[in-house]
Amino acid sequence: MLHIEKLKKVYRGGKIAVDDLTLDIQKGEFIAFIGTSGSGKTTALRMLNRMVEPTSGTVTINGKDMMKINPVTLRRSIGYVIQQIGLMPHMTIRDNITLVPRLLQWQKEKSEATARHLISLVNLPESYLDYYPSQLSGGQQQRIGVIRALAAEQDIILMDEPFGALDPITRDTLQDLIKELQRNLNKTIIFVTHDMDEAIKLADKIAIMHEGKLIQFDTPDNILANPINNFVKEFIGSHRLIQQKPNFKTVDEVMIKAISITIERSLDEAIRLMVKSRVDTLFVTDGDNRLLGYLNVESLTGDARSKKSVSEVYIKDIVYMKTGSKLQDSVRRILKRNLNNIPVVDNQNRLIGLITRANIVDIVYETIWGDEEQELKDS
Amino acid sequence: MMSFFTENTAEILLKTWEHLYISFIAILIGTLLAVPLGILLSKTKKITKIVLTITSMLQTVPSLALLAIMIPFLGVGKTPAIIALCIYSLLPILNNTFTGMQSVNENVKAAGRAMGMTPAQSLRMVELPLAMPIIMSGIRLSAVYVISWATLASYIGAGGLGDYIFNGLNLFKIDLIVGGAIVVTLLALVVDFLLSRVERSMIPKGLRIQGGRSS
Ligand SMILES: Nc1ncnc2c1ncn2[C@@H]1O[C@H](COP(=O)(O)OP(=O)(O)OP(=O)(O)O)[C@@H](O)[C@H]1O
Ligand SMILES: [Mg+2]
Numbered sequence: 001m002l003h004i005e006k007l008k009k010v011y012r013g014g015k016i017a018v019d020d021l022t023l024d025i026q027k028g029e030f031i032a033f034i035g036t037s038g039s040g041k042t043t044a045l046r047m048l049n050r051m052v053e054p055t056s057g058t059v060t061i062n063g064k065d066m067m068k069i070n071p072v073t074l075r076r077s078i079g080y081v082i083q084q085i086g087l088m089p090h091m092t093i094r095d096n097i098t099l100v101p102r103l104l105q106w107q108k109e110k111s112e113a114t115a116r117h118l119i120s121l122v123n124l125p126e127s128y129l130d131y132y133p134s135q136l137s138g139g140q141q142q143r144i145g146v147i148r149a150l151a152a153e154q155d156i157i158l159m160d161e162p163f164g165a166l167d168p169i170t171r172d173t174l175q176d177l178i179k180e181l182q183r184n185l186n187k188t189i190i191f192v193t194h195d196m197d198e199a200i201k202l203a204d205k206i207a208i209m210h211e212g213k214l215i216q217f218d219t220p221d222n223i224l225a226n227p228i229n230n231f232v233k234e235f236i237g238s239h240r241l242i243q244q245k246p247n248f249k250t251v252d253e254v255m256i257k258a259i260s261i262t263i264e265r266s267l268d269e270a271i272r273l274m275v276k277s278r279v280d281t282l283f284v285t286d287g288d289n290r291l292l293g294y295l296n297v298e299s300l301t302g303d304a305r306s307k308k309s310v311s312e313v314y315i316k317d318i319v320y321m322k323t324g325s326k327l328q329d330s331v332r333r334i335l336k337r338n339l340n341n342i343p344v345v346d347n348q349n350r351l352i353g354l355i356t357r358a359n360i361v362d363i364v365y366e367t368i369w370g371d372e373e374q375e376l377k378d379s
Numbered sequence: 380m381m382s383f384f385t386e387n388t389a390e391i392l393l394k395t396w397e398h399l400y401i402s403f404i405a406i407l408i409g410t411l412l413a414v415p416l417g418i419l420l421s422k423t424k425k426i427t428k429i430v431l432t433i434t435s436m437l438q439t440v441p442s443l444a445l446l447a448i449m450i451p452f453l454g455v456g457k458t459p460a461i462i463a464l465c466i467y468s469l470l471p472i473l474n475n476t477f478t479g480m481q482s483v484n485e486n487v488k489a490a491g492r493a494m495g496m497t498p499a500q501s502l503r504m505v506e507l508p509l510a511m512p513i514i515m516s517g518i519r520l521s522a523v524y525v526i527s528w529a530t531l532a533s534y535i536g537a538g539g540l541g542d543y544i545f546n547g548l549n550l551f552k553i554d555l556i557v558g559g560a561i562v563v564t565l566l567a568l569v570v571d572f573l574l575s576r577v578e579r580s581m582i583p584k585g586l587r588i589q590g591g592r593s594s
Contacts, residue, residue: 051492072497075492075493076495080490080494082486082489082490086484086490088487088490088491088504089585089586090585090586092585099491100495103494103500132585132588133585134586135588
């Protein structure tokens with residue numbers, strides 16, 4: 001849907017910021033531009049909505065030459081998440097979110113409904129719509145910056161380092177969120193970052209830039225497996241190359257059986273099950289085995305002793321992995337959020353297994369020592 | 380001294396009105412000229428220096444001289460006085476409009492552009508609201524200057540509270556001079572106070588609330 005051909009930008013003064021960039025982006029793809037500072041990522045991104053006018057080359061959107069579309073119309077049809085958030089400080093969160101709909105003169109009711117819908121997508125209460133940006137934390141502002149780019153139902157969204165300067169946990173949460181939004185709403189996202197982990201986690205394809213040139217454009221797995229030259233190899237970092245093997249494993253290959261209890265059971269039964277299975281966490285499911293939350297030893301002490309049933313005390317806030325996810329992602333999540341384990345669900349949200357820290361130790365052991373053992377046996 | 384106020388109450392009110400009227404028209408015209416010019420300057424950086432130099436040079440022409448220069452062209456009366464005062468009011472407003480427009484965060488402006496605002500929309504919805512407090516403080520500064528300089532307008536027959544001061548000087552009547560000066564000063568203070576309230580109300584709400592979630 002987006003065809004970029006020999007795109008070039010020479011700034012006044014002769015600086016070649018982007019040189020002969022050629023690439024194709026399909027609908028629904030998540031593309032990450034990555035590269036060292038000054039490699040031309042922002043310039044490349046901004047040429048896609050004509051914030052920066054190309055010196056030469058063409059961009060075709062759905063078969064239409066971009067240079068023939070009025071820049072203002074073009075920009076209203078493409079979402080943009082700007083570096084450093086850039087919320088309007090004098091507008092309420094509502095007015096910030098509905099900026100493009102207002103420019104497009106949508107009906108008030110439709111804008112309002114959009115604002116309510118979007119703010120619920122990023123897990124913020126509707127009352128925040130009346131707040132001003134200065135009343136929100138950095139992470140909350142960043143979420144508003146992201147949904148502002150979705151408000152006019154744009155199919156293509158450009159994001160320039162949207163998660164810069166966030167703490168790792170908020171960052172991780174927002175990354176999950178944007179990935180989910182992209183999948184559910186089938187958006188095409190072009191994303192600039194200089195964090196390789198972020199690119200590997202989110203992108204379907206990664207474009208590695210260096211001094212204005214596109215060095216390699218491929219899926220994360222292919223880039224990790226076959227870095228095209230030493231620059232890319234160094235850029236990826238040797239620690240990631242070593243991790244290659246578990247990379248290709250999915251959570252399904254290593255997960256163990258999760259001990260679960262259905263929600264209508266009593267606490268007595270829960271405790272007996274814990275003792276019997278020698279676990280400190282039980283996953284709570286409904287009759288169809290759909291994951292609802294969890295129960296651990298702490299949730300059974302204190303207040304809870306007066307309660308009778310699982311439904312009264314279980315914890316709803318739960319982090320999980322989808323079937324088919326990369327094992328590496330589960331490792332990252334467990335370490336980043338300091339979890340002991342993470343449940344795996346299928347596409348209908350049914351509990352199918354569990355990854356624990358012990359699992360991960362086994363995998364790491366296999367990766368690092370496995371080969372040697374093999375060699376010892378061979379010799 | 381008190382007799383000055385008690386005996387001339389009606390006349391003082393009339394002259395105060397005249398004084399305010401001259402000042403107000405001068406500031407109004409000055410604002411209408413300087414704000415658009417300041418906005419224009421902030422957009423075309425090349426001529427900025429030249430224009431700001433010219434206006435600050437105008438500012439240094441002694442006020443009485445400027446008034447006197449007006450006479451051969453425009454004669455005496457209110458019109459030349461208003462024009463002269465108007466010229467004086469330009470610089471602070473121009474300067475502040477320029478500074479205000481420059482102070483608007485680049486990233487916020489870029490965000491507006493990226494969302495698809497036309498230049499006019501960006502000006503109306505983003506730049507002017509954010510620059511307004513600074514522009515308003517330029518207008519307030521000008522207003523105080525113009526009210527005190529409007530005293531001199533009496534010299535070319537424009538009337539106003541300056542009449543008392545010039546009469547007092549001619550007739551060696553101290554209470555006329557002091558009385559006139561007191562009223563002018565009070566007027567300037569009151570206008571300054573009122574405009575400072577206006578200025579505060581112009582600060583967008585989102586900038587007044589800093590942190591804290593109680594609103
Ligand atoms: N308006 C401009 N005029 C002149 N040169 C510019 C301009 N904008 C960017 N450049 C130069 O073009 C090159 C690419 O800049 P760009 O902002 O695209 O890099 P980037 O990859 O986004 O960097 P970063 O990771 O630091 O954001 C840099 O050398 C920069 O100095
Ligand atoms: Mg950049």
